[in-house]
Amino acid sequence: MGLNFVSAGGGSPFIRFSVENNEWLMSTGGGELEPVDWSSPVVVDVENVQQGWLKLEGGRDWIEWPNNQPTEKPNDMYRQGFVLKFYSSKIFDDEPVREFSSSGAGVTEFLKKLYSEAEASGNFASGQVPAIKVLKATSVRIGKGPSKIPQFEIVKWVDRPSELGAAAGGEAVAAAPAAPSKASDDDFSDEI
16 A cells, blocks of 8 residues: 555645745645736735744744744844734735745845835825835845835725734724725726
């Protein structure tokens, strides 16, 4: 009798940013990675970003910081990282909620800028989340080497999709497009 192995993926559906190839990739049901087509906006739950320690070398490991307050670093294999949820039934039709986790310098700068702009808008208090247009990354030098910082534009704010769960201290509602935050030549009135 032969051996029988069941192919099973582990973890949540995810997206990644490949600095080397300057491209976004998403997981598939078959375990492969495929490029992400950012032709539509995507909702980003930046208000509920989770920080922690992330280890990639020798096997992926994630240690969440309670209330986003740093804990003692386990060892030098871990770096400060984050987990951020993206939502789009149009881009990620099979699994509309995708996790984006990283400890890379360029994507950390992306997160800092996104959080700063979102927080400054005052829309967190309204229970809405930003829908962003993902733009081409810019090349930079951070620390010892080259990196790329993904760029974005907040195109509108929408009610928090129920698939993202509740915000800290709030309730999730069905997604409904809100008015664009500024005039744009792009029409994003279709489904996110």
